[in-house]
Amino acid sequence: MSPVPSPADLLSDADIDRFGSAPAQRFAQNLALVQDRIAAACARAGRAPGEVRLLPVTKTVPAPVLRHAFAAGIRDFGENKLQEARDKQAALADLPIRWSIIGHLQTNKVKYLVRFASELHALDSLRLAAELHRRLEALGRDLDVFIQVNTSGEDSKYGLSPEALPAFIDQLTDFPRLRPQGLMTLAILSADQVRVRRCFALLRGLRDAAQARCPGITRLSMGMTSDFEIAIEEGADVVRVGQAIFGPRPKSAGAFWPGLDDV
Numbered sequence: 001m002s003p004v005p006s007p008a009d010l011l012s013d014a015d016i017d018r019f020g021s022a023p024a025q026r027f028a029q030n031l032a033l034v035q036d037r038i039a040a041a042c043a044r045a046g047r048a049p050g051e052v053r054l055l056p057v058t059k060t061v062p063a064p065v066l067r068h069a070f071a072a073g074i075r076d077f078g079e080n081k082l083q084e085a086r087d088k089q090a091a092l093a094d095l096p097i098r099w100s101i102i103g104h105l106q107t108n109k110v111k112y113l114v115r116f117a118s119e120l121h122a123l124d125s126l127r128l129a130a131e132l133h134r135r136l137e138a139l140g141r142d143l144d145v146f147i148q149v150n151t152s153g154e155d156s157k158y159g160l161s162p163e164a165l166p167a168f169i170d171q172l173t174d175f176p177r178l179r180p181q182g183l184m185t186l187a188i189l190s191a192d193q194v195r196v197r198r199c200f201a202l203l204r205g206l207r208d209a210a211q212a213r214c215p216g217i218t219r220l221s222m223g224m225t226s227d228f229e230i231a232i233e234e235g236a237d238v239v240r241v242g243q244a245i246f247g248p249r250p251k252s253a254g255a256f257w258p259g260l261d262d263v
């Protein structure tokens with residue numbers, strides 16, 4: 001950030017109400033706390049803390065506030081709505097940010113995604129894969145993708161069923177512009193840790209089996225504010241954490257971003 005705040009850095013009264021007047025400091029503190037919790041979970045699981053990547057989830061955080069997140073050292077921004085991500089990317093185009101799309105994507109939004117996103121954590125259909133490949137091919141670029149699996153069996157969740165995964169992976173070879181990195185899931189939203197853990201363990205087993213079909217599928221994107229420590233104990237390589245860094249999302253968020261997941 002430049003020493004003299006530009007209008008783009010100024011927080012609205014509503015932003016200050018939600019994030020405080022010095023959000024960079026708060027975000028840096030929260031980030032350090034989350035990193036400590038990641039390190040502790042890694043230690044419990046006998047893993048090295050550097051093995052787990054933290055992907056901060058910036059959905060519903062307005063662009064001017066995200067300049068403060070950048071000042072706090074955050075470079076990877078995870079967004080679940082393409083339109084919202086696209087607007088923020090345009091507003092923050094002067095900053096070297098890596099944009100990760102982590103939510104379900106409609107095929108008619110693919111043309112926007114391929115222009116700025118560095119990865120997609122929510123690949124959930126062959127139709128989407130085909131459209132991504134076609135648009136990437138036109139731009140001469142590749143895209144890192146995680147295949148989303150519905151490990152909880154809930155109707156409200158996107159993702160392939162575990163049964164559909166092997167055939168899906170075999171067909172991905174038709175779309176070489178996609179670089180499969182691993183699998184992604186959202187665990188069941190439940191206070192019962194046993195049920196949450198079961199979702200993560202299922203994804204790990206699916207990953208182990210998938211590697212024989214596609215050696216690139218090595219990583220597990222799983223775990224959010226409410227469950228990232230369990231996810232790490234079950235083998236997460238990427239945790240997607242929003243509220244523990246940026247504070248609780250407003251209840252009304254769904255009204256501004258229709259279709260906001262129940263997460």
Ligand SMILES: *Cc1c(COP(=O)(O)O)cnc(C)c1O
Nearest residue numbers: 057080102224225240241242243
């Ligand atoms: C919002 C979201 C997260 C992060 O949730 P928090 O509760 O803010 O940590 C993770 N993954 C996906 C797909 C999300 O939409």
